[in-house]
Amino acid sequence: MKDNLKSPGVHSRLASEEVDIQAPMDGYQRIDKFDPEAVKRLSAHYTQVLKEIGEDPTREGLLKTPERVAKSMQFLTHGYEVDPAGILKSAMFSEEYSQMVLVKDIEVYSLCEHHMLPFFGKAHVAYIPDGHIVGLSKIPRVVDAFARRLQVQERLTNEIRDCIQETLKPLGVAVVIEASHLCMQMRGIQKQNSVTTTSAFTGIFLKDHRTREEFIKLIASKLH
Numbered sequence: 166m167k168d169n170l171k172s173p174g175v176h177s178r179l180a181s182e183e184v185d186i187q188a189p190m191d192g193y194q195r196i197d198k199f200d201p202e203a204v205k206r207l208s209a210h211y212t213q214v215l216k217e218i219g220e221d222p223t224r225e226g227l228l229k230t231p232e233r234v235a236k237s238m239q240f241l242t243h244g245y246e247v248d249p250a251g252i253l254k255s256a257m258f259s260e261e262y263s264q265m266v267l268v269k270d271i272e273v274y275s276l277c278e279h280h281m282l283p284f285f286g287k288a289h290v291a292y293i294p295d296g297h298i299v300g301l302s303k304i305p306r307v308v309d310a311f312a313r314r315l316q317v318q319e320r321l322t323n324e325i326r327d328c329i330q331e332t333l334k335p336l337g338v339a340v341v342i343e344a345s346h347l348c349m350q351m352r353g354i355q356k357q358n359s360v361t362t363t364s365a366f367t368g369i370f371l372k373d374h375r376t377r378e379e380f381i382k383l384i385a386s387k388l389h
């Protein structure tokens with residue numbers, strides 16, 4: 166199933182590069198077009214879901230709901246069709262800067278793979294360059310590329326870290342995500358307002374506790 170979801174994206178990306186050579190070659194494209202066949206198939210399933218929960222899919226308010234949900238689900242999972250490493254590669258520059266680069270308070274919206282309910286919050290991503298930096302706007306796009314899939318917060322955190330480490334090859338990467346999970350909050354579990362925090366580090370952030378503490382201090386500070 167995963168492979169089925171992944172391959173059309175790879176193909177459509179290659180196809181669009183072949184067809185439209187004027188398009189910006191930045192290694193990814195935003196998915197705002199929907200596959201009409203997939204919308205049709207998903208809509209039929211959602212019509213069935215409406216019946217199963219005791220609704221009447223023919224009443225006025227629900228007439229277009231299966232199609233809307235089908236499109237919305239495609240958007241919320243469009244990360245399968247995005248190449249996060251390609252996003253980074255499209256804007257990497259040689260630079261001798263060797264201090265910490267931190268992008269904090271990146272909005273994260275994802276779907277938990279156990280309940281397909283949203284979890285959302287903030288990601289803080291830092292790296293220490295080793296000869297290369299990346300355009301700052303690309304970091305939130307990498308976060309989004311992994312978040313717009315069915316996820317667990319722990320894997321999301323690791324995937325962002327690994328992608329930056331393997332592509333940019335910096336001295337170290339640090340990722341912290343704080344998120345609220347609707348599957349906990351809406352399903353009657355007691356800790357209604359709990360926030361889950363996950364973290365993942367590589368390189369100097371693992372080896373040098375002062376670097377890690379500086380990162381933690383920076384993301385905790387309200388100065389920005």
Ligand code: ZN
Nearest residue numbers: 277279280348
């Ligand atoms: Zn869940």
